[in-house]
Amino acid sequence: MSKRAFNFCAGPAALPEPVLQRAQAELLDWKGKGLSVMEMSHRSDEFVSIAETAERDLRDLLSIPANYKVLFLQGGASQQFAQIPLNLLPEGGKADYIDTGIWSKKAIDEARRYGGVNVAASAKPSDYFCIPAQREWQLSSGAAYVHYTPNETIGGLEFGWIPEVGEVPLVADMSSTILSRPLDVSRFGLIYAGAQKNIGPSGLVVVIVREDLLGKARGGCPTMLDYKVAADNGSMYNTPPTFAWYLAGLIFQWMKEQGGVEKMGEINERKQRKLYQAIDASALYNNPIAKADRSWMNVPFRLADERLDTPFLAGAEARGLLNLKGHRSVGGMRASIYNAVDEGAVDALLAYMAEFEKEHG
Structure with missing residues (x-):
């Protein structure tokens, strides 16, 4: 074992040492193929196997229902602040957002570029030191979705419960909490998570989206940001972040071993x-x-x-x-x-x- 520091970084965060050691061992020669994962075609049988195994292991870890698509996309959670309304918020529609800190406020500001945003509750009156009780929320009638940030990485404020929003899709930024404990995915319409906390290195974002929410992107949505296009192409409409995806898969395997x-x-x-x-x-x-x-x-x-x-x-x-x-x-x-x-x-x-x-x- 090498002499490694104790890394308390918020992200990019610490990665499991056994995963780094395995990636190091496979860096020049992945399973006798004579090349690195970074050098192989994303269309090759070898990489498709890596991708499929990573998705299967993530589905196993979170018990993801069959009617949800798992997408491995480029970028990070901040890109999702725009991608979500482009896919789920119709022209002239509105969405409910819960303000609990810096990341939820960034999501709110970005969503306002695409439609109406109702801030249904805010932790601002408490200086962002406590979560507003759901009985105080002012949810809209006819909202396209309800967005919240289960954990505010900067302020250290976290929901210990999942909001009840009826039939309205619940959207959650789980960048810093995903895989940290069991989760009932079926309670959500869409979950997104930047990888650089519990999933892997930066540059990758995982989106778990219920199938009935696909195909609703507005007309001006770029093709690259359309969830249905990503789902229909196995997250490979373009060249994906292959090495980050591979490392995420190794981390999923490590988690299962733990x-x-x-x-x-x-x-x-x-x-x-x-x-x-x-x-x-x-x-x-x-x-x-x-x-x-x-x-x-x-x-x-x-x-x-x-x-x-x-x-x-x-x-x-x-x-x-x-x-x-x-x-x-x-x-x-x-x-x-x-x-x-x-x-x-x-x-x-x-x-x-x-x-x-x-x-x-």
Whole structure:
């Protein structure tokens, strides 16, 4: 095993070391073919097998129903902010959005370019420290869909529940929570997730869309952004991000070897619980998010004296604890503890936090 740092980056995030080692071993010669995955045709039998296996493993992990298409697309979640209304929001139509932080606000702003947007609920009155209760939501009549962000990566605010929206398709940006625990996909019309948290490297986005929502793209939708075109062509209307797709497939296999999303959920629950317990018991560190709405994947915390931020980060880096600086928009610290960040990394962070508090508290 190599000497690797503990990486708490929010994204691109840590990848499982066994996956990196396997990719390294196959980099020059994939299964005796004498070439890299990056060099083979996406139309070849070899790559089609890689793609089909990746989709099958993802379907197994999330128990995706047969009436859902799984798309492996270029770009990231931010492109989906436009692609979703182009496909699901008819001309002159409207959609409901829930505002819980920076990423949901970006989705709202982009959707407004294509049609009416009703912000049915907002966490702004609480300074984005708690999720608005569903009884307070003002959902529209005749909305094309309801969009929400289950986990706000920057603010660390997370839904612990799935909204009830009746027959209206529920659309979710699961970039930072997908595969972190079991999920009932059948509750959603569309799920999208940028890969660079729990799926793989950046440049790839996974879309899971119910089949009845395909074929509704507006006339001005570019062909490349039409979900039905992507589905009809097996996500290969053009050359896809082959290496990212291959790595995602390796991660799906690694997850199945770990025990699947059920086991990952158990591990992730322990990781976040011990980290929040230490923060709550501390006189130096604090987390402002309502306890019921705290993120499992992204744990922001502040030091009581901001002047300690710089020495804290320097000491962390010296101990191989990397990328703990909070997002520039909120400051403080943030530990992103995705699937590939094991309990040993969290324990090392907790030991350092205790040591730093003893010296500076």
